Amino acid sequence: MPQYADFYRRSIEERDAFWAEQARLIDWHTPPQQVCDDSHPPFARWFVGGTTNLCHNAVDRHLKDRASQPALVAISTETDTERSYSFAELHAEVQRMAAVLRGLGVQKGDRVLIYMPMIAEAAFAMLACARIGALHSVVFGGFASGSLASRIEDAEPVAVVSADAGSRGGKVVPYKPLLDEAIQLSRHKPAAVLMVDRGLAPMALRAGRDHDWAALRARHLDTQVPCEWVDSTHPSYTLYTSGTTGKPKGVQRDTGGYAVALAASMKHIFDAEAGQTYFATSDIGWVVGHSYIIYGPLLAGMTTIMYEGLPTRPDAGVWWSIVEKYKVTHMFSAPTAVRVLKKQDPAYLARYDLSTLKALWLAGEPLDEPTAQWIAGALGRPVIDNYWQTETGWPILTLVNGVEKQAARFGSPGKAVYGYNVKLIDEATGEELRGANQKGVVAIEGPLPPGCMQTVWRDDARFVNTYWKSIPGRMVYSTFDWGIRDADGYFFILGRTDDVINVAGHRLGTREIEESIAAHPNIAEVAVVGVADALKGQVAMAFAVARDASGLVDEAARLKLEGEVMKQVDAQLGAVARPARVHFVTVLPKTRSGKLLRRALQAVAERRDPGDLTTMEDPAALQQVKDLVG
Numbered sequence: 001m002p003q004y005a006d007f008y009r010r011s012i013e014e015r016d017a018f019w020a021e022q023a024r025l026i027d028w029h030t031p032p033q034q035v036c037d038d039s040h041p042p043f044a045r046w047f048v049g050g051t052t053n054l055c056h057n058a059v060d061r062h063l064k065d066r067a068s069q070p071a072l073v074a075i076s077t078e079t080d081t082e083r084s085y086s087f088a089e090l091h092a093e094v095q096r097m098a099a100v101l102r103g104l105g106v107q108k109g110d111r112v113l114i115y116m117p118m119i120a121e122a123a124f125a126m127l128a129c130a131r132i133g134a135l136h137s138v139v140f141g142g143f144a145s146g147s148l149a150s151r152i153e154d155a156e157p158v159a160v161v162s163a164d165a166g167s168r169g170g171k172v173v174p175y176k177p178l179l180d181e182a183i184q185l186s187r188h189k190p191a192a193v194l195m196v197d198r199g200l201a202p203m204a205l206r207a208g209r210d211h212d213w214a215a216l217r218a219r220h221l222d223t224q225v226p227c228e229w230v231d232s233t234h235p236s237y238t239l240y241t242s243g244t245t246g247k248p249k250g251v252q253r254d255t256g257g258y259a260v261a262l263a264a265s266m267k268h269i270f271d272a273e274a275g276q277t278y279f280a281t282s283d284i285g286w287v288v289g290h291s292y293i294i295y296g297p298l299l300a301g302m303t304t305i306m307y308e309g310l311p312t313r314p315d316a317g318v319w320w321s322i323v324e325k326y327k328v329t330h331m332f333s334a335p336t337a338v339r340v341l342k343k344q345d346p347a348y349l350a351r352y353d354l355s356t357l358k359a360l361w362l363a364g365e366p367l368d369e370p371t372a373q374w375i376a377g378a379l380g381r382p383v384i385d386n387y388w389q390t391e392t393g394w395p396i397l398t399l400v401n402g403v404e405k406q407a408a409r410f411g412s413p414g415k416a417v418y419g420y421n422v423k424l425i426d427e428a429t430g431e432e433l434r435g436a437n438q439k440g441v442v443a444i445e446g447p448l449p450p451g452c453m454q455t456v457w458r459d460d461a462r463f464v465n466t467y468w469k470s471i472p473g474r475m476v477y478s479t480f481d482w483g484i485r486d487a488d489g490y491f492f493i494l495g496r497t498d499d500v501i502n503v504a505g506h507r508l509g510t511r512e513i514e515e516s517i518a519a520h521p522n523i524a525e526v527a528v529v530g531v532a533d534a535l536k537g538q539v540a541m542a543f544a545v546a547r548d549a550s551g552l553v554d555e556a557a558r559l560k561l562e563g564e565v566m567k568q569v570d571a572q573l574g575a576v577a578r579p580a581r582v583h584f585v586t587v588l589p590k591t592r593s594g595k596l597l598r599r600a601l602q603a604v605a606e607r608r609d610p611g612d613l614t615t616m617e618d619p620a621a622l623q624q625v626k627d628l629v630g
């Protein structure tokens, strides 16, 4: 496949020429003078000397050709509303929000914390910040006051934008009491709080601090707020990682590099065109929401869909009805959501006309083969895995579709994406592993391409020490994921480096064992962790959810299934990988973004304190594990 191979090689070997070309995909107020300043590694400054604005590129730039095209469609199956904003309307709303934020004292470089449900005003707020050169710090609306307080303390926002309530599965979740409590808990006190009243929950406004969006908006119906031209390296936002492995890290992103990287990804990875429709089912609180609900699609002049609600309500066909109604061309979701749908009747998918859909992209966690096969079969469309991190902002590994259509391999998110000099490194020696199918840490040779994190917010030392100094003898960016690459350049992610299990000297990825267990027809989901063992150092322990648990009535039935599962692992991976126990639970502990919290599972399985659980979805999940391990 010479075509993509050449494209990739050029991105690495002729880095500056390659990215200078990509930089033409966006508007610059002042063109950059230098493509990449990497004179202070591992820091990289992209498009130095250039000035631009993310909001201009996402909104204003499209007014000439597509003012009346829908830019943002906000759909809520929680409140049964659908609101569509053309680029012209979005432009007006963003300026109103920008005027209100300015009125509340927000200036260039200030932070604005956005704690909101999936409503259009959240998008207005993000774009308004970009417009005036303020940094947004979006905090997932599902977080409670403790998580919110620590993020307020870290970001020190001048203002907070929030709403009276979110809603989940028909249940109203009031935000204002959580926000008030968080501000109470935080040492930093934001000067102003802007509240969007959806009429879902009563809320008390604190005089002098709290403001009503509708009232302030009414004063600025026609206020024009021109875009603030900022340096390419001016930070656009901070965002915290999911907290799967420890304390969330505040990722800081620039402006110009991010805009170029996303615009290039829309073209080369997604093969997207202006006028098409993008539906990412994530939340604005996560990186996918930033890059592929808000900025990426809008930069490309696409219509973007924002969805508030469950994938299964009013029924499991709701996403596909949206695809049909809005002629969605690109869809982005996560394996965890697909697994939820897989438990429902597949007839829901067959009911809708999905002919506009080009492909479904999935990211966030390993895409296991049964899940991939099921959704690909049900959709009759390519399902494209992509691997990346909050830190990188856009895919590191995938199949780059807009350059050359490439065949997928089940279990692999694909090849190194252009711009990323991906290496496999031996964790102990720092040596590069060049051969096929060798296991190593997935690492990126610096400088990181445009769009990736600039640093950890206000903590350069943490950026350097955490990401660039974890492997002895070699200054590379560690993803903290463990993987292999086959002879054709396809990577396979085997698990996080924290999760590698060392059984009597054999290093096993949790993912390998999980895949093997999940291939059993009666296993819906499984998590494998390494548990300390006096004899072997560590042994694998599995916690599984049965697809049909009705037969697991007694110990004998559970032992029978456990035996079958162990036999399967023996046959596929060898006895060394066989879990010491397979425990059956009804739910696995996950983060709010749907990732397995193996760290917490492992701690409980080793009867240790599970540590920081603020990003956990369902605390009851750990109780089952505690009860099982005694």
Ligand code: ATP
Residues within 6 Å of the ligand: 241, 242, 243, 244, 245, 246, 247, 248, 249, 362, 363, 364, 365, 366, 367, 385, 386, 387, 388, 389, 390, 391, 413, 479, 480, 481, 493, 495, 496, 595
């Ligand atoms: P924290 O860094 O705070 O522990 P996190 O790593 O879960 O949290 P994210 O940035 O949301 O935070 O997730 C990135 C990680 O998710 C990757 O490093 C990888 O472990 C996993 N991941 C993402 N996409 C894929 C994929 N397609 N296949 C396998 N793993 C994936």
Ligand code: MG
Residues within 6 Å of the ligand: 241, 389
């Ligand atoms: Mg991470």
